[in-house]
Amino acid sequence: MVKKLLCLCFSGMLIFISSGLKAQSDTGFEKYHTNREVQQMLNEFSSGNAKLHNIAESPGGEPITVLEIGANLSDVPAIFVGANFEGNVPLATEGALYLAKLLMDSTAYTKNVKWYIMPQPNPDASAVYFSALKTGQATNLFKINNDGDEATNEDGPDDLNGDxxxxxxxxxxxxxxxxxxxxxxxxxxxxxxxxGERGAYKVLTEGFDNDKDGLYNEDGTGGINVGIAFPHLFPYENKEAGLFAGQTPEVYGILRFIFDRPEISMVYTLGTSNFCLVPPKGGRKGDANLDKLKIPRRYASMLNADANKTYTMNEAIELFKAVVSPGTEVTASLVASCLSLGPATNPLEDDLVFYEKYAEAYKKYLKAKDFSTETLDPVPAKDGSFELWAYYHLGVPSFSMQLFSVPKVKEEAKKEEDKDASDDKKKKEEKPDKKDELSEKDKTLLAYSDAELDGAGFVAWTKVDHPDFDEVEVGGYAPYLETTPKADKIEPLLATQLPWLLQLSNELPEFAIADKKVTDMGGGIFKLELYVANNGALPSPISMGQRNGQPAPVILTLDGDMELLEGKLRTPVGAIGANQVKKYAWLLKASKNTSITAGIESAVFTDVVEQIKIGG
Structure with a gap:
């Protein structure tokens, strides 16, 4: 009997352990949560080693909060997770909450890493999904006079057909x-x-010309789109971005929060782009070609360079090293500044190497889970987006994830054509005129609406009365069709995809003193050699970090009873590739059997301290 009871207890323990990273059925992810419910969940999470930070208030009076998981940890790297910046992707908010629940339920990914999770940076726009009138808008309630008249928010959309x-x-x-x-x-x-086609219709957003200025729905309620209001490639021409980056309090609060926490070493964004599956896109004009740098004539003679020749960034760094003071660290950031290269606008080749590696690994991960990626392509990251700002300005790996995309139409096998049919007829039937053919996106959205939503994804055109026009019909794609699946799909989508982000957290750089060597040069002089290793799967910093001098540098330090003859007490480690080692050397004068302290200091990663005996 005792043996049987012990077996049952042991079996129960195994079941509990094996389910450590699975959100249980009582987590409440069977529906989309309102702003109030999101804050209730975050408050429930904020106990023990979790702390809730209130970092801003939206123009509509809603709190912007960040959940810190690992508040009891210090001297560890951190990962920042932001979701639903545009407010019209409620599944992304659910994803952030679900990820927080996974981390709260298991210590596997919180032992040596701190997490900051922000499920709702744009609550004003998020609230619209739960309102009686669904517009799909991405703007908050910041008051902006979009049409330049004397009124604000006076001409928004109107529900003409009452649906x-x-x-x-x-x-x-x-x-x-x-x-x-x-x-x-x-x-x-x-x-x-x-x-030879002649237009017969005007197509406008549903509504009236409420302010009688001849325009329709040009000055509705709000506002600024938080999702495009960050500094990198800020879209000044887009009124929804505001006048400048950080104008709206949500964005300013997020920037301030992150800048105050230099330990943030990786960023995840849940929304409509998907760097996990598709690496960041390049091709923007105006970016300097780092493989073909021209040295201005005013610097060429000083650097012993040829102004008519082009150089790679590494070659340019070597030119600068030859003329600067001994011990001066020459970085890509310094060279870019001196040569006035301007801001980077395209991902760097070395960074695309790890993005592509992880994209392939993610595809294999999803395939193993029988999760189809045959969907509409993710939306490229928008100018002014959080995920672009994190990569280009913070200089850290920035991974985005799209948790839902409409599945593509599966083409039915073509029936064998009548062998007697003419070739022309076959061609016409098999390859319709592309000018009249529906786009892949339209085919996919309509098929999804018909098959999964019983047609509710497209509002049928119906006649309505309008004071300004004789013949008007209202219809078209329903808001949130592309971003928001049925509630019963929420948990399966999150449970399948989000654990990948947990796996990525294991790839962070990790520093160690891999080896040391002390050589007695005679006369109380010693040569000290230290080998610093990055045992992580990601470089430190990434190439973009090298380019813009972010994040804070890792420093190799020496301390003790000695006289330094060559080298520095504080030496920047510089760039170390994934799973690579760099050697550093000093000449010092010390008594035999003296102990000195070697350390690796970092505002981002865990510090390392090691005692070294000299001449013993």
């Missing part, structure tokens, strides 16, 4: 530039004049 959704209205007009698609009458397409 609680803001879609589009198509207006019969001889001045219109749209026609009904020949492939699917639900869709509108631009008339192609080259093909």
């Amino acid at each position: 609680g959704l803001i879609t589009q209205m198509r207006i019969k007009s001889i001045e219109g530039s749209y026609i009904v698609s020949k492939e699917d009458a639900r869709l509108m397409k631009k008339a192609d004049k080259k093909e």
